[in-house]
Amino acid sequence: MRPTGLPVTAVREEIAAALAEDVPWSRVLNSICTEPHPVAVEAARAAAHTNLGDVRIFRGTKRVERKVVSLLLELLGRPQGAGSLVSGGTEANLLAVLAARGDALRTGRLSDRPEVVVGSTVHFSFDKIFAALGVTPVRVPVDDGLRLAPESVEKALTEHTLAVVATAGSSELGVVDRVDDIAAVLEPHGVWLHVDAATGGFVIPFARELGLPLPRFDFSVDGVRSITIDPHKYGLANVPAGAVLFRDQEARQADSFFHGTPAHTTFLGTRPGSAAVAVYAVLEHLGREGFVAITRTNYENTRHLTDRLAEAGYGLIIRPELNIVVVRVPNAVEVSDLLDTRGWIVSTSKRFEDAVRIVVTRHVTRDVIEEFVPALIRADHDIRAGVAER
Numbered sequence: 001m002r003p004t005g006l007p008v009t010a011v012r013e014e015i016a017a018a019l020a021e022d023v024p025w026s027r028v029l030n031s032i033c034t035e036p037h038p039v040a041v042e043a044a045r046a047a048a049h050t051n052l053g054d055v056r057i058f059r060g061t062k063r064v065e066r067k068v069v070s071l072l073l074e075l076l077g078r079p080q081g082a083g084s085l086v087s088g089g090t091e092a093n094l095l096a097v098l099a100a101r102g103d104a105l106r107t108g109r110l111s112d113r114p115e116v117v118v119g120s121t122v123h124f125s126f127d128k129i130f131a132a133l134g135v136t137p138v139r140v141p142v143d144d145g146l147r148l149a150p151e152s153v154e155k156a157l158t159e160h161t162l163a164v165v166a167t168a169g170s171s172e173l174g175v176v177d178r179v180d181d182i183a184a185v186l187e188p189h190g191v192w193l194h195v196d197a198a199t200g201g202f203v204i205p206f207a208r209e210l211g212l213p214l215p216r217f218d219f220s221v222d223g224v225r226s227i228t229i230d231p232h233k234y235g236l237a238n239v240p241a242g243a244v245l246f247r248d249q250e251a252r253q254a255d256s257f258f259h260g261t262p263a264h265t266t267f268l269g270t271r272p273g274s275a276a277v278a279v280y281a282v283l284e285h286l287g288r289e290g291f292v293a294i295t296r297t298n299y300e301n302t303r304h305l306t307d308r309l310a311e312a313g314y315g316l317i318i319r320p321e322l323n324i325v326v327v328r329v330p331n332a333v334e335v336s337d338l339l340d341t342r343g344w345i346v347s348t349s350k351r352f353e354d355a356v357r358i359v360v361t362r363h364v365t366r367d368v369i370e371e372f373v374p375a376l377i378r379a380d381h382d383i384r385a386g387v388a389e390r
């Protein structure tokens with residue numbers, strides 16, 4: 001630390017210089033997060049001093065958090081459910097697995113070697129969670145549509161099965177598992193079904209309202225016990241804002257893991273009220289209508305992107321269900337690296353060689369796409385020329 005401090009103006013300049021090194025949103029095509037809505041930024045700033053780890057002090061902020069949880073439960077078809085705002089999808093998924101464990105313990109079904117059944121498209125946050133909790137993942141194959149196959153799930157069930165995780169919008173491919181089919185398979189076994197809708201939770205309800213043929217994934221499906229949803233992704237709120245929702249109070253049971261601190265139902269202790277306030281501001285400001293309009297634009301832009309890619313001769317790996325486009329590009333890793341040096345950030349696929357993944361969200365406008373597609377074509381061309389030379 002400096003022996004004497006810097007004037008505020010100098011600190012401000014240093015920070016501005018650091019932030020200027022970040023890639024501008026208009027060049028970010030790999031991230032499910034987006035520039036937060038201005039209403040969220042303003043609200044988060046107003047609540048920058050708040051701490052939801054101490055609800056004796058931050059009573060009004062706590063009230064806002066409860067309101068947000070109710071709004072999310074209503075969105076997911078279970079107004080009478082329970083839930084908490086958390087730091088993101090990772091913490092939400094952790095709390096869901098903990099709750100499943102609490103439930104198994106309470107009902108005398110907890111194995112000493114608990115297993116959780118997941119598909120190969122499950123989010124990597126579960127790797128961390130299973131390692132931390134000593135749970136064995138049982139990975140089952142996905143079907144031709146890259147969805148968790150209900151028959152494979154059924155075959156994978158054992159006396160040690162603690163839970164099954166379905167994904168409503170994989171971050172990798174935007175594929176929505178058929179939650180109702182999986183729930184039907186689990187019903188006779190009474191196994192906990194968790195739905196990871198971190199990516200799709202703020203897309204699918206509005207896309208369905210627009211008439212898109214997406215399946216039900218929420219508490220309207222009997223057997224869904226918990227859901228993860230991430231307001232800091234398609235919910236347009238500031239980081240860190242995730243949520244875990246439970247079908248009912250008993251399903252939650254987080255309390256049994258947090259002895260002595262009944263006010264704490266999340267993993268973090270001291271935690272930002274600014275996140276809760278920011279989510280609330282966006283939900284209130286946009287309403288259903290606002291989210292439907294944004295969703296419509298995202299789908300229009302996704303369509304525009306896939307049309308432009310098709311015109312340029314690029315084929316898709318899979319027809320996008322959400323707003324994630326995975327396109328075949330030869331030498332994808334080299335193309336991605338070259339795009340990076342030219343200021344564009346895309347990702348590549350671990351599953352498919354020679355595929356570039358592009359996420360369309362609020363900042364990926366038609367204009368951005370109009371600039372990006374020629375940049376991709378150029379990078380592809382330059383890499384092919386280089387490869388031919390070698």
Ligand SMILES: *Cc1c(COP(=O)(O)O)cnc(C)c1O
Nearest residue numbers: 088089090123125171196198199
């Ligand atoms: C982003 C994401 C997560 C993890 O959420 P964080 O907010 O990054 O902790 C988990 N599952 C899915 C499907 C995701 O898209």
